Amino acid sequence: MKLLTTAVLLCSAILLVSGDGDEVKLPPEPPITPSAPTTTSPKPPTTTISPNTTTKIPTTTTVKTTTTTKTTTIPPPDTTTVAPNTTTVAPTTTSAPPTPAPDAKPGKWVVNGTNTTCIVLRMAVQFNVTYINTDNKTVHELVTLPSDNSTNATGVCGDKEQVINIKWRPTGNDSDNSIVLHFVKNDTKSYSLHHIEVYITPKQLPNINTNGTVMMIHNASEYKTSLSNSYRCMRAQELKLATNTTNATAIAKVSELQFQAFRVDKTPTFGYAEDCTFETQDVVPIAVGCALIALVVIVLVAYLVGRRRSQARGYVSM
Secondary structure, eight states: OHHHHHHHHHHHHHHHHHSSSOOOOOOOOTTHHHHHHHHHTTHHHHHHHHHHHHHHHHHHHHHHHHHHHHHHHSHHHHHHHHHHHHHHHHHHHOOOOOOOOOOOOOEEEEEEOSSSEEEEEEEEEEEEEEEEBTTSOEEEEEEEOOOSTTEEEEEEEOSSEEEEEEEEOOTTOSSOEEEEEEEEEOSSSEEEEEEEEEEEOGGGSTTBSOSSOEEEEEEEEEEEEETTEEEEEOSOEEEEEEESSTTEEEEEEEEEEEEEOSOOSSOOSOOEEEEGGGOOOTHHHHHHHHHHHHHHHHHHHHHHHHHHHHHHHHHHHO
């Protein structure tokens, strides 16, 4: 291309020298010079825009990091403050344990006959009644026999059976509670406590499934005692009572017990006391009987063995 342009320039110079002497001017080249910058000028802006766009990218990433840090720091204080509030509510729901009922105190009662004081009784009694109420819940109620003057004792002084009936009216009740003890003469030398009956008003047993008086009975002949003597047992004893109400049981806790029936004098004092601490246990006679049977068996076996040996010696000598 350079050689071609050089040749053109040389030919044009020769023509100028060899011509008529008129000055021939070359045409201007305005369209060539301005077109060159217009075609090359758009390229620099495209190169400058690309770095601008790349600089905007880190700005967007910085915004995202700030928002994530804010969202992660807000929830923890809210959850930690709720936990202690839930733990402090628990102690308010707990209730205090019920106070235990006081122990029963002993009282003394007598039954007077025509010319004698036939029964003298001293004891402390507390009844523990367990039943299912109308709300289908198990309830425990304690009923205590009073030892003060609020009780009234009556009875029967018979030849074969004697009875003492102790009544008391609880506060707010319209009927009496009572406990009845039956003593029976076994023979001409001894008597015993035959059975015990207890009657409790339904008002003393809240929401029990009955409208009538609750009857409880301990039907067992116990505490055999010689006539003209008294029976004494200071330790606490538990007597099971059967009831006439479904889903109800009762236990009578008797302590400081002493009684004497079939008396022949008018004094309210006890006779000679046969204490329960000196009662012979059932295991002792059973053990003695077994020992005697074993001794008899041993003697019988020894006798049979000795007899066979003696017979064998007689046969050998013959």
